[in-house]
Amino acid sequence: MTIKETQQEIVEEFALFDEWMDKYEYIIELGKDLPIIDEKYKTDENLIKGCQSKVWLHAELVDAKIIFTADSDAIITKGIVGLVIRVFSGHAPKEIVDADLFFIDQIGLQEHLSPTRSNGLLAMLKQIKMYAIAFQAIK
Amino acid sequence: MLYTTTSILKLKRDLLKITQILDVESIRKDFPILKREVNGKPLVYFDNGATSQKPQVVIDAITNYYTNENSNIHRGIHTLSQEATNAYEEARKKVQQFINAKHSNEIIFTKGTTDSINLVASSFGKKHLKKGDEIIISTMEHHSNIVPWQMICEEKEAILKVIPINDKGELLMDEFKKLLSPKTKMVAVTHVSNTLGTINPVKEIIAEAHQKGALVLIDGAQAVPHTKVDVQDLDCDFYAFSGHKMFGPTGVGILYGKEAILNNLPPYQGGGDMIKTVTFEKTTYNELPHKFEAGTPNIVGGIGLGVAIDYMNSIGISTIEAYEHELLAYATKQIKQIEGVRIIGEAKNKASVLSFVVDGTHPSDIGMIIDKLGVAIRTGHHCTEPLMNRFNVPGTARASFAFYNNEEEIDIFIAALNRAVTMLK
Known part of the structure; x- marks a missing residue:
């Protein structure tokens, strides 16, 4: 599945929810279920510190594809981080560099990307692109 | 039953207590x-x-200022400027009365609490701090009452000491007394903690510090909206607070300082309004409070703050x-x-x-x-x-x-x- 297709899939999943409460409950469940990073990667180097919550992001190149793992100490942020990982992980650096992120807007969570929210999500997205650019250069 | 005036008053009082x-x-x-x-x-x-919300009277005062009074203050020869100057200086007097300062020239308009503290840290530090001197703050300070002191300590090679607290969030006064010494030049503590709500025994802190010859700055940002502040009774040397937390506009705050101490501090910023005469060789500075108010101030902010004070006084x-x-x-x-x-x-x-x-x-x-x-x-x-x-x-x-x-x-x-x-x- 391409980055675009995964995003469309998520948008369809969220279309099932009429109420923000259901949406949040789903995100919280995602956050609770996902052990999305190996404890050994929860290092200061991988830490993206927001004012409100912390996000850890780890990236490695496996068979020319970037595998992202991530985590957050806040559960809603962690759920959204999980979705972002689902979209980007396992793709070639070029695909990630070229990708257009639209699902967060479309599922009505754009407020989580506002700089004032400072939960580390926006910085994490930038970091994902930076990793992709860096891995592309190595290749 | 016969109702006497006293019994009716008592009934009213009880009712008031019960309802609201x-x-x-x-x-x-x-x-x-x-x-x-x-x-x-x-x-x-x-x-x-x-930040607090603003009552209609404050919002109206802001609109009215820009609609009818807007003009630059001080030194203006025309009527509008006179009116704006009067309104601004009237607000200063309201602040003076509100915190019971002795003189209105002890009230410096600033941008807010942070600006007030930076002013003191910079001006006081420049003139009075030297290597090895000590400044005492507390564990529960807002970054605004930590960082300005860290900056001046670093510049002057002075030492920052911190009063510890207990698990309830109260200052350990015995530890504070142990920290005090002849080396202590300034004690800067918050009146009310923004995070914990703790009301600190500032009067006692001030008295103790004065005994050792140290000055005291109180961060009153969280205190003025909630409790009566009397700077003469407290005997603090500086008291800093913000307008926007007390139902006034953002971007305006107050530094109170004792007249003699303020007179003995160098200006914080240079510019218009804070000078007496300027030549390329030498500038002489204006009197208090203007010495510390360089540039066109937040005029409408000051006026709005005055109205907010009137509003608070109307409730009590x-x-x-x-x-x-x-x-x-x-x-x-x-x-x-x-x-x-x-x-x-x-x-x-x-x-x-x-x-x-x-x-x-x-x-x-x-x-x-x-x-x-x-x-x-x-x-x-x-x-x-x-x-x-x-x-x-x-x-x-x-x-x-x-x-x-x-x-x-x-x-x-x-x-x-x-x-x-x-x-x-």
């Missing part, structure tokens, strides 16, 4: 923003520690204090019913701030969910990172109340919090 210390419903009408909805729910605004600061005390007691009682809630800051003497964490949840998750239910609280470290480290929490959720809040709003907040906790656990 103040008529909150009529007060709420003075604040237009309280009518709005957030996320489809009526707004419950419990972020007063960050002791009434505000008593009412908020009741609100805090009610909220504390209700929140304790929720399983897993831990209140951060349980000082005996506390202002209307309720900081808490809930076991197994992150404060930001709670803040996000209850925001969807119309309840505005603050989550995070509240610009007091060292304090968060002291309590070993990443941050707290904080509800802070003003006199326009009521018990019904607390019930909505508690219900929202219950819902959030259920979702998150």
